[in-house]
Amino acid sequence: MRSDEIKAIFDQQATCYDERWARTAPIREALHFLLEAVFAGLPADARVLCVGAGTGEEIAYLARRFPRWSFTAVEPSGAMLEVCRNKAIEGGYAERCQFHEGYLQSLPEQNAFDAATCFLVSQFILEPDARAEFFRAIASRLRPGARLASSDLASDVTSVEYTALLETWMNMMTVAGIPAAGVEQMRTAYSRDVAVLPPERVASIIESGGFADPVLFYQAGLIHAWYSTRPPADAQ
Numbered sequence: 001m002r003s004d005e006i007k008a009i010f011d012q013q014a015t016c017y018d019e020r021w022a023r024t025a026p027i028r029e030a031l032h033f034l035l036e037a038v039f040a041g042l043p044a045d046a047r048v049l050c051v052g053a054g055t056g057e058e059i060a061y062l063a064r065r066f067p068r069w070s071f072t073a074v075e076p077s078g079a080m081l082e083v084c085r086n087k088a089i090e091g092g093y094a095e096r097c098q099f100h101e102g103y104l105q106s107l108p109e110q111n112a113f114d115a116a117t118c119f120l121v122s123q124f125i126l127e128p129d130a131r132a133e134f135f136r137a138i139a140s141r142l143r144p145g146a147r148l149a150s151s152d153l154a155s156d157v158t159s160v161e162y163t164a165l166l167e168t169w170m171n172m173m174t175v176a177g178i179p180a181a182g183v184e185q186m187r188t189a190y191s192r193d194v195a196v197l198p199p200e201r202v203a204s205i206i207e208s209g210g211f212a213d214p215v216l217f218y219q220a221g222l223i224h225a226w227y228s229t230r231p232p233a234d235a236q
């Protein structure tokens with residue numbers, strides 16, 4: 001899918017996005033809880049880059065937990081970013097946020113960030129070299145030694161396990177209240193518009209993108225999350 005088509009889908013879903021996925025909160029909350037541990041070594045005034053911030057769920061969690069951290073939300077969908085901004089205003093942390101409508105390439109140059117998040121974003125880049133380039137662009141914005149936490153759908157789609165897990169994942173969506181037509185749309189999207197790759201392959205793409213030692217720290221169904229590190233200057 002082209003980036004303008006992806007943006008159009010999220011523009012269209014933005015106002016009901018949080019409500020639609022509300023019942024999947026346990027999966028998100030566990031990821032955010034562990035994220036705190038992943039980012040445990042960050043300074044008290046850390047600057048965090050959030051690529052594909054969506055409606056700002058990860059920012060909302062971290063902003064509540066770390067009152068001196070600041071956040072740069074990079075999000076191509078203006079409608080998703082608007083939800084993110086309103087959430088920040090309501091939550092009282094908007095003054096600690098920079099909201100960039102667009103892609104990382106157009107984010108104005110600024111001091112290197114202490115950490116980055118990129119949750120459920122790189123999977124939309126179907127071509128592996130372009131996906132590695134996407135991670136490389138994130139790495140270029142981080143200080144040496146900074147940590148990236150990223151998540152994507154991952155599985156070996158040729159395996160029997162994937163067939164079983166996909167059914168379980170679709171059942172989860174039904175339990176979460178996603179209408180049947182929406183569940184079928186997701187099934188089609190996974191086979192056509194989302195690069196669901198084996199976890200080891202995603203880890204190797206993260207490494208090709210300039211991050212060292214990806215660690216798989218979380219899995220819930222098809223969602224896998226890694227942390228990895230931009231190597232120190234003398235190791236690059």
Ligand SMILES: C[S@@+](CC[C@H](N)C(=O)[O-])C[C@H]1O[C@@H](n2cnc3c(N)ncnc32)[C@H](O)[C@@H]1O
Nearest residue numbers: 010051052053054057075076077080119120121
């Ligand atoms: C599935 S949502 C996840 C949002 C949020 N990170 C979360 O986990 O709740 C993916 C988001 O990434 C954005 N996105 C897609 N491609 C992107 C890209 N190349 N760079 C930055 N954001 C992108 C979409 O507009 C969408 O808001």
